[in-house]
Amino acid sequence: MPWFTHEAPLITRPEIEALLDRMVAEAKKRLDSPELGRVLLLPPDITRAHAGVGWMTEYLYHRLTDEGSDVFVIPTLGQHVPHTREDNAWMFGSIPEEKILVHDWKNGVTNVGTVPAEFVREATGGAVDWEMPIDLNTTTVTQDWDLIINIGHVVPHEVLGFANHNKNYFIGLGGKRLLGAAHMASAVYGIENNLGNLLTPVRECFNYAESHFLGGLKDVYFQVVMAYNDDSQLIHTGVFVGDDLDTYFAAARASREQNITVFEEPVAKIVAVMQEDEFRATWVANKAVYRTRMAMADGGELLIIAPGVERFGEQPEVDALIRKYGYLSKDEVLELYKTAEDMRDIPHGTAHLVHGSPEGRFTIRYAPGGLTREEIESVGYAYMDVHEALERYDPARMQDGWNTMPDGERVFFISTPSAGLWATREKLAGRTQD
Numbered sequence: 082m083p084w085f086t087h088e089a090p091l092i093t094r095p096e097i098e099a100l101l102d103r104m105v106a107e108a109k110k111r112l113d114s115p116e117l118g119r120v121l122l123l124p125p126d127i128t129r130a131h132a133g134v135g136w137m138t139e140y141l142y143h144r145l146t147d148e149g150s151d152v153f154v155i156p157t158l159g160q161h162v163p164h165t166r167e168d169n170a171w172m173f174g175s176i177p178e179e180k181i182l183v184h185d186w187k188n189g190v191t192n193v194g195t196v197p198a199e200f201v202r203e204a205t206g207g208a209v210d211w212e213m214p215i216d217l218n219t220t221t222v223t224q225d226w227d228l229i230i231n232i233g234h235v236v237p238h239e240v241l242g243f244a245n246h247n248k249n250y251f252i253g254l255g256g257k258r259l260l261g262a263a264h265m266a267s268a269v270y271g272i273e274n275n276l277g278n279l280l281t282p283v284r285e286c287f288n289y290a291e292s293h294f295l296g297g298l299k300d301v302y303f304q305v306v307m308a309y310n311d312d313s314q315l316i317h318t319g320v321f322v323g324d325d326l327d328t329y330f331a332a333a334r335a336s337r338e339q340n341i342t343v344f345e346e347p348v349a350k351i352v353a354v355m356q357e358d359e360f361r362a363t364w365v366a367n368k369a370v371y372r373t374r375m376a377m378a379d380g381g382e383l384l385i386i387a388p389g390v391e392r393f394g395e396q397p398e399v400d401a402l403i404r405k406y407g408y409l410s411k412d413e414v415l416e417l418y419k420t421a422e423d424m425r426d427i428p429h430g431t432a433h434l435v436h437g438s439p440e441g442r443f444t445i446r447y448a449p450g451g452l453t454r455e456e457i458e459s460v461g462y463a464y465m466d467v468h469e470a471l472e473r474y475d476p477a478r479m480q481d482g483w484n485t486m487p488d489g490e491r492v493f494f495i496s497t498p499s500a501g502l503w504a505t506r507e508k509l510a511g512r513t514q515d
Contacts, residue, residue, distance in 0.1 A: 083321055084328075117145065117150045119225065124138040191216065235333055237336065279333050304328065340500065342503045353369040353383065355386070363390060392452070448471075
């Protein structure tokens with residue numbers, strides 16, 4: 082059972098700070114430890130900064146430091162580009178740079194066990210039959226921590242059904258082998274079979290790994306849920322705190338109720354904006370694709386306005402893979418994967434080619450700040466000049482939801498695609514309900 086939960090139409094920053102205090106007090110009580118010597122904070126990276134997880138991390142850092150704890154922070158980057166000093170200052174405020182450690186997904190991991198191939202096969206319904214080596218951040222799993230606090234935003238997710246909880250460990254702090262095995266399994270199983278499901282095959286594998294290999298960690302999850310208010314602003318509506326799976330399920334159910342927009346009919350035109358200060362590659366900006374694809378009509382168009390996007394992959398080898406092959410259908414990728422050594426070397430990148438593909442159903446049109454028309458079209462997308470896009474679909478004037486343009490064009494506008502899931506009722510059929 083969760084340690085405690087709090088839900089309301091609006092949870093203010095002072096109320097969240099009080100709940101953070103309550104979590105620390107509860108942890109000390111449960112650990113029978115009035116003093117927490119060494120504490121590790123595990124927030125998401127900058128691509129989830131809109132959830133307020135940065136100031137929550139900063140608040141915890143100073144609260145614990147003032148009590149004498151030695152506190153460190155590791156942004157759960159996965160294989161994303163490490164934060165710059167400026168990124169850290171923007172997201173985490175006054176936390177000293179030397180206290181913010183960098184996750185190295187290639188050389189900074191330690192194997193703690195393996196999810197057997199038989200378990201993966203059963204979880205995926207026979208779709209894949211490879212094992213998942215659980216290689217995790219060495220600092221996290223080998224050093225002695227009096228408390229590890231996972232801070233995150235629970236929201237629909239393309240691999241795990243809903244983000245956060247033990248995703249912080251197995252994706253955010255995972256190694257190359259684990260990231261490849263997990264992402265490729267999700268791609269083969271089918272992105273639209275994952276989105277909005279409380280328990281996906283990869284989540285089931287991560288739950289196995291947590292119970293079998295991480296039982297010795299003294300940890301807790303502080304999970305927030307957000308929703309749009311009447312002024313189209315994202316606000317906090319739920320806080321879920323605990324150290325078990327029930328805490329995740331409680332938060333995911335709340336997110337399912339608040340963060341999924343259901344359409345009776347497919348949508349012909351969606352315009353989505355990816356914030357310039359958070360999204361700099363299609364690798365992360367394609368959340369706009371993942372979260373809207375189940376709403377798109379056949380023959381429709383998804384326009385992604387992304388002023389900060391200047392590359393495809395977060396890492397050079399992934400960027401090169403996307404430039405070489407482009408965004409392909411699932412069947413095309415799986416056929417190439419049999420023999421293409423570069424695909425097999427970075428399967429998490431290969432999976433991204435599938436996740437970002439419209440599968441021939443609709444057009445994905447990008448308006449990036451730092452990629453040319455030639456570059457965008459070379460990977461299978463259509464192009465629009467970012468200045469033209471911002472002038473026509475000015476985020477300051479557009480309203481979340483349906484908009485009718487001066488020339489009569491009717492579009493559905495989404496200001497923060499990473500905060501939800503948009504789908505037809507038909508596409509959502511069969512989701513895990515309990």
